[in-house]
Amino acid sequence: MxxxxxxxxxxxxxxxxxxxxxxxxxxxxxxxxxxxxxxxxxxxxxxxxxxxxxxxxxxxxxxxxxxxxxxxxxxxxxxxxxxxxxxxxxxDLAEAITAKLAANEQKYPVNLARGNARKYTELGGG
Ligand SMILES: [Mg+2]
Incomplete structure (x- = not known):
């Protein structure tokens, strides 16, 4: 193995x-x-x-x-x-994951997304 x-x-x-x-x-x-x-x-x-x-x-x-x-x-x-x-x-998976994570950080700011499961379109704040 x-x-x-x-x-x-x-x-x-x-x-x-x-x-x-x-x-x-x-x-x-x-x-x-x-x-x-x-x-x-x-x-x-x-x-x-x-x-x-x-x-x-x-x-x-x-x-x-x-x-x-x-x-x-x-x-x-x-x-x-x-x-x-x-x-x-x-x-390149490392590049793709890094880019997607950065995009998700924009879509789900910690101050709006922490502790809830709402989709980014439902977070408000902007
Ligand atoms: Mg299988």
Whole structure:
């Protein structure tokens, strides 16, 4: 089993996921449409882990090591397909995440958004 190095960067993980793809010669199947669909399908698999359960039941499940590992697997699937999609589109994930976080900081100023779940259009203040 692969073990992440003590210090692993986002770029290291993207490179590892792309290496996994390339060793299997799968890039030809990784069209943007297929990768977007795969990301959404894996997100649905993640949701399925929680479907029909109360928050208390979810917490109980997550205390079970095997069930927690299953959730971790699905999260990893979502992130890996998103990495592959970004790579396919030539999008630098670190730049994209940094830019999106900066945009969200503008949309959700701490003084207006802290402690509530309102959408930015409902925050008022400007
Ligand atoms: Mg999966």
């Amino acid at each position: 692969l073990q992440p190095p003590a210090t692993v960067t986002l770029a290291d993980l993207v490179a590892a996921v792309c290496r996994f793809r390339d060793e299997r010669d799968w890039a030809e199947f990784h069209t943007p449409k297929n990768l977007a669909a795969a990301t959404a399908i894996e997100a649905a698999e993640l949701q399925e882990r929680f479907l029909w359960k109360t928050d208390a039941e979810v917490d109980q499940n997550l205390a079970d090591a095997a069930k927690r590992a299953g959730v971790a697997d699905e999260i990893a699937d979502v992130v890996m397909f998103a990495m592959l999609l970004a790579d396919r589109l030539g999008i």
